[in-house]
Amino acid sequence: MEEREHMPQTQDAQEAITVEHLVKRYRRSKRNAVDDISFSVRRGEIFGLLGPNGAGKTTTIGVLTTMVLPDSGRATIAGIDVAANPLGVKQRIAVVPQRSNLDRSLLVGEILTTHAAYHGVPRAERVARAHALLEELGLGGRAKEKLGWFSGGMEQRVMLGRALMHEPEVLFLDEPTNNLDPQTRLFLWERINALRERGVTIVLTTHDMEEADRLCDRIAIMDQGRILALDTPAGLKRLIPAGTMLELRIRVPEVAVAGHVSQDGAIHVQDERFRETFKKLPGVTQVERLTGDEHEEGEPGTLVYRLYAGEDSGTLLPNVTQAVLEQQDYLLDLRLSQPSLEDVFIYLTGRNLRS
Amino acid sequence: MSDTISSPQHYESQDAKFYIAVTVRAAVTAFLAIVSRDLLVTRREALTFLLQTLIQPLFFLFIFGKVLSTIGAANRGFSVLLLPGIVAFTVVQTALQGISIDLARDLSFTREIDDRLLAPLPITLVAIEKVLLAALRGLIAGAVIFPLGYVILGSGFQVRTDLLGVLLGLMVLAALMGAALGLLLGVAVPIEKGSLIFSLVLTPLIFTGCTYYPWASLGAIKWFQILTLFNPLTYASEGMRYAMIPPLHGQQLPTLGTGWVVLALSTCLILCLWVGLKLFQRRVVS
Numbered sequence: 001m002e003e004r005e006h007m008p009q010t011q012d013a014q015e016a017i018t019v020e021h022l023v024k025r026y027r028r029s030k031r032n033a034v035d036d037i038s039f040s041v042r043r044g045e046i047f048g049l050l051g052p053n054g055a056g057k058t059t060t061i062g063v064l065t066t067m068v069l070p071d072s073g074r075a076t077i078a079g080i081d082v083a084a085n086p087l088g089v090k091q092r093i094a095v096v097p098q099r100s101n102l103d104r105s106l107l108v109g110e111i112l113t114t115h116a117a118y119h120g121v122p123r124a125e126r127v128a129r130a131h132a133l134l135e136e137l138g139l140g141g142r143a144k145e146k147l148g149w150f151s152g153g154m155e156q157r158v159m160l161g162r163a164l165m166h167e168p169e170v171l172f173l174d175e176p177t178n179n180l181d182p183q184t185r186l187f188l189w190e191r192i193n194a195l196r197e198r199g200v201t202i203v204l205t206t207h208d209m210e211e212a213d214r215l216c217d218r219i220a221i222m223d224q225g226r227i228l229a230l231d232t233p234a235g236l237k238r239l240i241p242a243g244t245m246l247e248l249r250i251r252v253p254e255v256a257v258a259g260h261v262s263q264d265g266a267i268h269v270q271d272e273r274f275r276e277t278f279k280k281l282p283g284v285t286q287v288e289r290l291t292g293d294e295h296e297e298g299e300p301g302t303l304v305y306r307l308y309a310g311e312d313s314g315t316l317l318p319n320v321t322q323a324v325l326e327q328q329d330y331l332l333d334l335r336l337s338q339p340s341l342e343d344v345f346i347y348l349t350g351r352n353l354r355s
Numbered sequence: 356m357s358d359t360i361s362s363p364q365h366y367e368s369q370d371a372k373f374y375i376a377v378t379v380r381a382a383v384t385a386f387l388a389i390v391s392r393d394l395l396v397t398r399r400e401a402l403t404f405l406l407q408t409l410i411q412p413l414f415f416l417f418i419f420g421k422v423l424s425t426i427g428a429a430n431r432g433f434s435v436l437l438l439p440g441i442v443a444f445t446v447v448q449t450a451l452q453g454i455s456i457d458l459a460r461d462l463s464f465t466r467e468i469d470d471r472l473l474a475p476l477p478i479t480l481v482a483i484e485k486v487l488l489a490a491l492r493g494l495i496a497g498a499v500i501f502p503l504g505y506v507i508l509g510s511g512f513q514v515r516t517d518l519l520g521v522l523l524g525l526m527v528l529a530a531l532m533g534a535a536l537g538l539l540l541g542v543a544v545p546i547e548k549g550s551l552i553f554s555l556v557l558t559p560l561i562f563t564g565c566t567y568y569p570w571a572s573l574g575a576i577k578w579f580q581i582l583t584l585f586n587p588l589t590y591a592s593e594g595m596r597y598a599m600i601p602p603l604h605g606q607q608l609p610t611l612g613t614g615w616v617v618l619a620l621s622t623c624l625i626l627c628l629w630v631g632l633k634l635f636q637r638r639v640v641s
Contacts, residue, residue, distance in 0.1 A: 026641060065473065068641050087378050090475045101466035105396045117388035118474035120381055162470070 014079060016170055016201035017041040017064065022073035024059050033059040035225035036073070041203060041218075043169075046196060048216035049205040050341065056225040057205035058098075061172050064203070065095050078169055091119065094163035098175045100155040102147055108158055109134065109143030112165050119166035126165065133161040137191065153184030160191065171195065173204040177211060189214055209341040219341070221348060228348045233341060240339045240347050246307040246316060247290075249333035250274070250324055271303060273327070281319045283309040302332070382476040386484060389471055393488045408449045408496045409503065412441045416500075416507045419567065424511065434511030436608075439595035440566035442500045446526055447564075447588050448557065450493025450533030451540070454485050458541030459549050462638050472639055482635045486534040486628065493530035515601040521613070522598035528617065529591035532624040536587070538631035542638050564588025569596060571609040590619040 017040060024034040034056040041047040049057040062068030063075055066086035074081065080088040103111050109130050116126035134140055137157040147155065156176065163171055176192065177185040192215055195202060206212050212219050213233045220230040229236055252270045271289060278287045286308040309316050317336065324331045397404065420434035420441075461468045471481045505512045544552045563579075563586045570593050573580035583589045594616035600608045 062641070067472065067639065087382060087475045087477070090473055091381060093473075095469075095473055097466070097469065099466070101469040103392075103467050103470065104465070105400075105467075106392070110395075114388070114392050115470055117391070118385045118471065120384040120388075120475075 014043060015040045015076075016043045016045070016078060017047075017203065018074075018076045019060070019064070020074045022060070022063060022075055023071045024056075024063060024068060025071055032071075032225045034063070034070075037220075037222075037225070037227045038073075039220055039227060039230055041170075041201060043201055044196065044199045045217045046192070046202045046204070046215050048212040048219040049203065049222055050207065050209070050212045050219050050345070051205075051222035052207055054224075055222040057222055058174060059225075060222075061095075061174055061203065061205060064089075064170075065093060065172055066090060091166075092169045093172060094166065094168035094170075095172045096156070096159045096163050096174065096176060098178060100152070100159065102155060102158055102162070104147055107143065108139065108145050108147065108150075111147075111158060112143075112162050115162045116165040121166055129165055130161070133164055137161050138187065153180045153187075156180060156184070156188065160188070164195075168200065170201045170203065173202060175206055176204055177208065178206075185211075209345070213341055221341075221345060223349050229344070236341060236344045237339050239344055244309045244316065245337045245339065246309065246320060247333075247335040247337065248305050248307070248320060248324070248331060250303045250305070251330040251332055252301045252303065267301070267303070274303065274305065277323050277327070278305065278307055278320070281307075281316065281323065283316055285309060378475070382480065385474040385476040386480055389474070389476075389481070389484050390488070393484070397488070397492065404492065405496070405499065408445065408452075408492075409499060412445045412500055413503060413507070415441055416504055420504070420508050420511055431511070432603075434508050435513050435600055436569055436596065437567060438500075438504050438508065438512065438514070439599040440564075440568075440592045441504070442497050442526070442599070443529060443591035443595045444561055444564060444566045444588060445500050446493045446497035446529045447533035447536075447591055448493075448561070449496035450489045450530045451537035451557075452553075453489035453492040454534055454537035455541040455544075455553065456549065458485060458538065459544055459546045462542065463546040468639075478636060478639055479632050482538060482632055486531065486538050486631075489534035489537055490527070490530040493533050494526060497526055497530070513601055514599045518598045522595070525591070525594040525598055525616065525620075528620045528624070529594070532587055532591070532620045532627070535624050535627035535631060538635065539627045542631055542634040560586060560588055565592040569593070569608065570611055587620060587623040590616045590623075594620070 019040065020038050022034055022037050023032055025032045037056070037060065039047075049055075049060060051057055059068055063070050064077060064082060066082050066089050069083060074083075076082065077089045078092050080092070082089050103114065106114060112130035112133065113126045116129065117123075121129070130143065134143055137160060139154065139157055139161070147158070150158070160173075160176075173192070177188050180188070189211070192202060192204075202215075204211075204215065216233060218230065218232055219236060220227045221236065222228065229239060231239075252267070275287050275289070278284055284307050288306045288308075290304040290306055307316070307320065317334070321331060321334070416434075416437070419429065420437050423429035424431050424433055458468075468481065472478055474481075501514070540552065540556065563583050565573075565583055565586075566588065570580065570583060570589060573583065590611065593611040594613065596608060597610040597613055597616070602608075
């Protein structure tokens with residue numbers, strides 16, 4: 001994930017997509033579906049629009065794919081204005097929608113070749129391409145089948161194949177793996193990542209944090225028609241004040257407990273000691289002791305802490321380990337966890353993504 | 356056209372005319388590809404299509420044209436009057452149904468039309484292509500009525516051959532009109548109310564469309580005669596009668612004037628097409 005942040009940015013690289021102050025309000029709607037958003041997508045980039053249902057992701061894609069007319073603002077694909085020249089745009093884009101819209105009167109192979117014919121791909125070439133794409137998408141040998149009882153995942157693959165038939169410059173994926181089984185999700189993620197190598201620019205919408213995190217170079221977090229934040233996945237996570245979370249379980253040896261009137265008192269003293277020590281460590285912003293059965297598992301003399309650390313957490317791990325060992329205590333368990341995009345979303349909106 | 360197409364930056368150095376030519380060629384290619392896809396599917400579904408569209412006219416011809424006249428419940432000349440009406444109604448109804456139901460379903464949930472809407476051609480051409488194909492289906496169904504009538508009606512099958520050009524022209528016009536009406540219904544009617552609306556429209560359309568009776572004979576029921584004038588199928592039926600029924604004892608059967616027929620059918624065609632395309636555009640681009 002890290003190396004994506006340092007993607008080379010050639011100065012003369014034309015933007016694949018630009019969006020400037022885009023506004024869209026549907027008839028009979030009280031608020032703007034898309035409310036003054038601006039962003040641009042570089043060539044070859046995988047760009048994510050992340051947000052809950054109704055955030056304006058699909059409307060944004062609708063404008064970029066010429067199916068929704070903006071009320072104001074401007075959007076271009078490969079330098080072509082989507083409102084002024086929809087035909088020019090359509091030649092350069094492809095869309096994989098949320099729900100299957102495959103032509104059910106045709107055989108699987110025909111779905112691909114027919115689409116290519118719409119886009120003017122010569123006959124011999126479209127047959128060859130369809131064959132290669134079906135093979136690549138794990139549908140080799142199924143060209144002569146009817147869609148019939150194809151599963152959602154298989155239809156999704158056919159739609160991806162269809163979209164790639166005319167070699168689009170920009171590919172739009174609307175919730176590409178929504179409601180798919182884990183295996184197909186992984187397969188599609190792999191395919192989407194492979195498209196990066198071909199230089200296809202990809203815009204995908206999702207409300208799946210893991211998907212956004214794994215695929216996207218940059219992500220725009222949308223809510224109620226606005227872009228709340230736009231950055232690399234790592235950059236977004238840094239928005240949360242505590243950049244890293246470290247959980248550790250420590251057992252205090254019997255010796256330390258002995259000599260005190262009660263065990264509780266002994267633990268209390270130990271706790272004070274740990275808090276002091278951890279707070280002094282560089283980068284640590286907050287120390288929290290987690291109590292309760294689930295953490296201490298009823299074992300006497302076990303303490304569980306969660307440390308929050310800022311951006312510079314590179315030395316945190318060895319420092320913590322050393323601190324615990326210096327006190328001659330046992331470090332039972334150490335777990336480093338990064339904040340997820342979900343945490344970022346909650347941080348930005350105060351709401352859960354699925355609510 | 357030049358103000359609607361802004362040439363992208365990397366075309367700036369080149370001639371804008373060249374860019375427009377490329378766009379137009381892409382649109383023509385896409386249009387032809389859509390037509391050939393539809394022809395492929397029509398060919399593949401030919402048998403089901405013919406059975407589905409011809410079962411009704413087949414029974415009408417048999418019962419009204421053969422059985423009723425044989426048992427004496429109808430005049431022997433009735434089958435001669437009936438055949439043109441059946442042709443007109445088959446052409447119009449087949450064309451209408453060839454677009455309306457599919458389109459209504461497509462726009463609401465199957466969305467199979469999306470792939471065409473994203474093809475590099477103006478979206479109105481997507482609708483126009485559907486109209487043309489539906490009209491073609493109407494024409495095919497109408498043409499099949501002739502051999503069918505020849506077999507079923509026997510001696511009751513009488514068609515003049517000196518006006519074949521007029522007949523063909525009127526059939527094409529009627530088919531286009533039916534398809535345009537189908538487009539309008541397809542885009543205007545929400546799919547949930549589809550079957551209700553279609554039966555509310557189709558049944559009156561057939562029975563007030565002068566399919567089973569010549570218009571001039573309605574003089575005895577004046578109000579009904581006037582009512583039928585608001586049904587475009589009336590003009591199609593009357594036009595077919597004019598072009599098909601041979602003169603009896605040198606006397607031409609009185610029908611609505613061909614000028615009126617052409618005018619009414621064309622007006623209906625243009626009106627339905629215009630409103631239909633407007634609504635279509637509004638349905639697919641928000």
